[in-house]
Amino acid sequence: MGNNRVIVGMGSCGIAAGAKAVYEQLEKADLGAELCITSCVGMCYAEPIVEVENASGRIMFGNVDSRFAEVLIQSVKSGSELPDENRIKEDETGKKYLDRQVKIALKNCGVINPESIDEYLAVGGYEGIKKCINSSTPEEVIEIVKTSGLRGRGGAGFTTGVKWSFLAGAKNNPKYLVCNADEGDPGAFMDRAVLEGDPHAVIEGMLTAAYATGASLGYVYCRAEYPLAIKRLIIAIKEASERNLLGDNIQGTDFSFNLKVKEGAGAFVCGEETALMASIEGRRGMPALRPPFPAEAGINKLPTNINNVETYANVPFIMREGPEAFNKYSFGKSVGTKVFALAGKVKRVGLVEVPMGLTLREVIEEIGGGSSSDRPLKAVQMGGPAGGCIPESLFDTPIDYDSINATGAIMGSGGMVVMDDQTCMVDVARYFLNFTQKESCGKCTFCRIGTKRMLEILTRITEGKGVENDISLLEELAGHVSKTSLCGLGQLAPNPVLTTLKYFREEYEAHIKDKKCPAGVCKPLIKFTVNPDNCIGCTACAKACPTKCISGERKEVHFIDQEKCVKCGICRDTCKFDAIDID
Amino acid sequence: MSCADCSNAAKEAREVVAAVGSEPEKVIPLLQEIQKRHGYLSQELIETVAEEINLPVSRLYGVATFYSQFRFHPIGKHLIKVCKGTACHVAGAEKVYSIISEDLGVVEGETTEDGLFTLESVACLGCCSLAPVVMIDDNIYGKLSPAKMGKILKEYADGK
Structure with missing residues (x-):
């Protein structure tokens, strides 16, 4: 059986986990198959990831180290059966991770090569916008987006179609369109993954918005900490321009839209619309009083519309498949899916996209696999610095804008950091x-x-x-x-x-x-001591201690000098016998 | 400042402006270009670029001091960025930071005496699945423990 392609997951975190070394190893081997890249498929817990494609489909392998890469090389080369181990989509945990997810915004992430417009076109890319240009008026496009029920995914949750209608109704020209990719929430990486994994979907979403609103100039405002996302966006813009999908007289019509990337320079407040526009104009990113709203007077005092990355990424699907395919996933007033960056103390960390209405518990325990530390979970933080901590007792809350707001947290852009009882x-x-x-x-x-x-x-x-x-x-x-x-x-x-x-x-x-820290975190309130019942005198803690404040003979109970202890906790992490207590 | 320096700075300022553009909206990309070339913003280059594009120096400083990306001192051979995002924070970023800080004898924003390392922290590198994370130059290191961190630092110090 011939293997046609070997595909390596090269998103930022995949690369950080070692995907580049794996890619180089595969490159050196004479595979006899095409070597390709894709981006993050969202299964961050199993990075680095390699897929092998042959006549019967694609098989995904996770946790690929150099040893396993060699096993893959041998079986691809010889055309023999692919190994049974590390098949992360087929095993029990992979199924649990994927079964409840519905991928719309992330549909192509980790599937296609983000640096190839042909691969995007092959999966129905740019069909949505072509359909709009050929058979819908701008008013009809806005109606479709309104019918879909799509709300802004950046956090505030304003209805996207209504927002577009404000810009469409603005009198002045030219009009600007901005994609807010200044993902500043610590603990959130959804937008990075979409830009790295499927930049054309974002461009197509913006094109649709431009067609619907009459905007002719666009910016993607991306944070400078995401060099790979910026690189792939620039490639995508170049490719789309070469195919006459961006620029002047798109597809031979009188519709023109020019798109540029603006690199942010590190300011969380620039996620706010008016601050972001100030930054694009080359000024300090300070928010301004509204009104006037951006749709009236935005960049250079001209009408402007701003949406988030994930919002735009949903649009091509809505245009291609119709608004009903999107709003069939609905719960209360929230429609569609939401992408979350699931991180913290869960077994399976990664990028998940779930339909509205799934409960927090289903995401954390079923998809995420529950506590990674085997300690009881305590809370989940949603919405980053603007959000809040939802306690374990409320994990049955359904995920929709209103239910999450009722807890005091916010849906936010999608950061979801899970905490156990060792978090203060x-x-x-x-x-x-x-x-x-x-x-x-x-x-x-x-x-x-x-x-x-x-x-x-x-x-x-x-x-x-x-x-x-x-x-x-x-x-x-x-x-x-x-x-x-x-x-x-x-x-x-x-x-x-x-x-x-x-x-x-x-x-x-x-x-x-x-004067106690129940979670054992706040240094001035805690004390590390050796539990004499458990200590076997292995000396591991004494060797690891950076201040050399632990003393004791081999095979005898050790002692921590409280005067010298800096409470770094390394002894506790090092001890294999649970012999270091925190008071 | 000698005249040779003046003309060098003026020449470089012209290069920077030619590469990026001279409109007021290009202030941030101009500063980014200067920093890309030198690792920091020198007073001399900020002043000459401001002159080149006919904007007050205060305008460039106003922007430069607002954004956390810009620094005003040269950096060491290797730039260490400790991620202090939420996931890294709950996974022990502080411990990793302390180890680096103690090992190198510098605090945030400082450069070691031998000019080898500069220590910084960042809000989030977006690699939450690998928390705690540290970025050295262009390389990201994840799932760090204090011991692993010490080993990595040693590799760099030994001339990786």
Whole structure:
């Protein structure tokens, strides 16, 4: 049986996990089959991933190290049976991971070569926009998007069709279209994966929007930390231009749309529309008062529409398959699917796309496989610095905009970080406040100074210096910061604090009243000691300790000098006998 | 500053502007080009580029100081970026950071005396599945433990 193609998953995280070395190894071997690349298929837990395609289909192998790559090389070369091991799509865990997912935005990610327009065309690419140009008026396109029920996937959830109709109705010309790829939420990587894996889908989504709204100039504003995404976008724009799918007089019509990539320079606040436009204009990315809304006066005071990467990536499917194929997945007022970057303490971390209405528990436990540490799960953080922590007791909440908002968190752009009982919720709140405080542009007083004061309070609580009325002070400040800030950054900055106070108040109280950190995280409140019942005197901890504060003879119980201990926890990580306790 | 330096900077400023463009909306790409060439923004080049494109120097500094990508000091031979995203934070990014910081004797933003390493932290590298993650130059290292981190640093110090 001849093997036609060998495909290596070369997304950023695949490469980081060793895919490049595997690719080079395959390249050197005389495979007798075509060697190709694709991007992230979302099964990050099994990277590096290699697929072998032959007459009977594609077989995906995960966890490919140099040894296993050699096994693959031999069987591809000889044309013998492919190995049974590491078949990650067919085994039990792979099935659990994939069965509940519905791929629309991620349909081509990890399937096609993102650097080849022909592969995108072969799977029905650019059919949606060609259909629009040939047989629909711009008004009809907007109606189709409205009927589909698509809402902005960047976090706010505004109805996309309605947003497009604002730009279509604007009087001034030229009109701008922007793709917000400034994915700044720490813990989120959906947009990176889409841009690296299927850049043409984003371009086609933007083209559709341009046709519907009359926009003739477009920007993809991408963060500079995503060099591979930028590289692939630029290749895709070049290829699409060569095929007359971008540029002037597209497909021989009078419809023209020119697209450029703008590299961000590192500012979380630039995810906000008005700040993003300021940045495109080459200024400091400070938010501005609305109105005027971007659709009226955006970039260079001209009408502008901004959507997120995932929003655009959904559009080609809607145009090609019809709005009903999209809105058949619906739950309450939320329609379609949502992509999540599932990370943290779950067995199977990766990129998942699920229909609205699946519960958090189904995503975390069935798809994600539950706790990776075998310790009980405690919470899931959604929405990054603007979102909140949802406790395990609410894991049966369905995933839709309204239900998630009701918990106090937000759907956000799709970061989903799972936490176990060794995560301190006060420390998590402090972590996010530290982030927003640093990223505040400084325009609004309460966002600039209020977040600073909140961070100081949280820091002193984690240091064991919290005082009685700190919690009420935090709540008071939170209210002021959210009410008096101009943009989402400030308005939502208190969310991580408010949700942890709502669901994990007793942890705050333990820090303040008992001077204890129940999760064993906050250094000034914990003490590492050797449990004499478990210690066998193997000396491993003493060897690993960076400050050499552990003493003891071989085969005797060891001792930690508290004066010298810096509480790094390396001894606890090193010990194989569970003999290091945290008090 | 000698005159030879003046003319060198002016020549380079012209090159930078020719490559990127001179419109006010090009301020960020201009600064990025300078940093790409030198690893940081020198006062001299910011001033000469500002002159070249007829914008006040303050405008360029205003933009440069707003965005975290830009730095104003030269960097070492290897640039270490410790990811402090949420997934990395809960997976122990702080421990990894401490090991590097103690090993090299520098804190965030500093360069080692031998000029070999500069230590920085970033909000998220988007490789959450491999947390905790560190990027050295263009290479990403994932699933790090303090011990593994120490070994990697040693490899670089030994001239990888």
